[in-house]
Amino acid sequence: MSELLVLIDHSEGEPRKLSLQMLTAATQVAGETGDTVAAVWLGEGASGAADTLGAHGAAKLYHWDSEDAQGYVTLPQVEALEAVLEQSDATTLFFASGNHVKDVAARLAIRVDAGVITDATNVEVADGAISATKEVFGGEMITRCKVAEGKKAFIGISPNAFAAEESGGGSPETVAIDVTLSEAATASKITEVVKQGDADRPDIGEAAIVVAGGRGLGDEKGFELMEQLADAIGAGVGASRAATDAGWYPHRFQIGQTGRTIAPMLYIGSGISGAIQHRAGMQTSQNIVAINKDPEAPIFQIADFGVVGDLYDVVPKLIEELSAKMG
Numbered sequence: 001m002s003e004l005l006v007l008i009d010h011s012e013g014e015p016r017k018l019s020l021q022m023l024t025a026a027t028q029v030a031g032e033t034g035d036t037v038a039a040v041w042l043g044e045g046a047s048g049a050a051d052t053l054g055a056h057g058a059a060k061l062y063h064w065d066s067e068d069a070q071g072y073v074t075l076p077q078v079e080a081l082e083a084v085l086e087q088s089d090a091t092t093l094f095f096a097s098g099n100h101v102k103d104v105a106a107r108l109a110i111r112v113d114a115g116v117i118t119d120a121t122n123v124e125v126a127d128g129a130i131s132a133t134k135e136v137f138g139g140e141m142i143t144r145c146k147v148a149e150g151k152k153a154f155i156g157i158s159p160n161a162f163a164a165e166e167s168g169g170g171s172p173e174t175v176a177i178d179v180t181l182s183e184a185a186t187a188s189k190i191t192e193v194v195k196q197g198d199a200d201r202p203d204i205g206e207a208a209i210v211v212a213g214g215r216g217l218g219d220e221k222g223f224e225l226m227e228q229l230a231d232a233i234g235a236g237v238g239a240s241r242a243a244t245d246a247g248w249y250p251h252r253f254q255i256g257q258t259g260r261t262i263a264p265m266l267y268i269g270s271g272i273s274g275a276i277q278h279r280a281g282m283q284t285s286q287n288i289v290a291i292n293k294d295p296e297a298p299i300f301q302i303a304d305f306g307v308v309g310d311l312y313d314v315v316p317k318l319i320e321e322l323s324a325k326m327g
Ligand SMILES: Cc1cc2nc3c(=O)[nH]c(=O)nc-3n(C[C@H](O)[C@H](O)[C@H](O)COP(=O)(O)OP(=O)(O)OC[C@H]3O[C@@H](n4cnc5c(N)ncnc54)[C@H](O)[C@@H]3O)c2cc1C
Pocket: 213, 214, 215, 216, 217, 239, 240, 241, 242, 243, 254, 255, 256, 257, 258, 259, 260, 270, 271, 272, 273, 274, 275, 276, 277, 278, 281, 291, 292, 293, 294, 297, 309, 310, 311, 312
């Protein structure tokens, strides 16, 4: 029996939804392997979140309450995690499969001779080993992979692959991590964090509903319509690469192979053809609605509900109906 570590992604003292989903996944895995779940919190605010982490399955909470742990500087986090691995007998670490943490995981893996699997949409236990499911080749194939025997496994979990569930656990045992940073790790410091706009809408990686617009919108004004639809139903707004390349919407909202990967409960795409590179970022959405005037558009091949029509006729009516229904 050993520990199964979950690196908690958090913002303003709150664990992000994906962190609670990872704890739920880890708790399920630990139920089969006989391991215990330990959360790792880098940065301030661990004590305020301890009960929530415990309720979602963390029996232990490793924390490093240092300003060097904040933000997106990689090396301090790598060295802190290395210190956790020295204290813990863990052979598996789950992390949120975003760009920054992938960088942390890769560097840590080199140091401790671990294998890294990213963007897992499921994890299972077979013959005592943890295997992960992930899409490859832009979502054309699904693979099941595991790290070679005898090596530590770092597994990046995709958003919304698991539902977050409380497991009835109490407050976790808290363990402060003792970290001595190398000179290189302190060479860069975050001096200011500027929050980009859109704070009123959920992040597309975490949102239960995502409304996405493409070239079919015709111009950037079309995104005002997307935002109206999103605000009527509490959704985040995403875009195809054609739309972001045209400068109609910021690149950080691009969905797809070279953008964000999302898996919301509901994706509503308007004026998006459904190119393979776009589908790679959204095809694991639980329900896909496509609005497109071309009945042959490839997006209809993966849509659960399709509306063939001009989005400028369909979307305003949709907003009217949904606004009336949602009060
Ligand atoms: C290496 C590489 C990486 C890429 N990465 C990405 C990526 O991450 N994400 C991504 O999205 N793309 C990516 N692409 C680009 C991708 O191949 C497509 O070009 C892009 O997704 C097309 O965007 P779109 O669907 O908005 O535009 P289009 O393919 O032009 O489709 C527009 C759609 O809107 C419909 N339409 C037009 N007017 C209306 C209207 N009034 N009402 C309703 N429907 C209408 C049309 O019928 C059409 O189906 C990548 C390409 C490459 C080569």
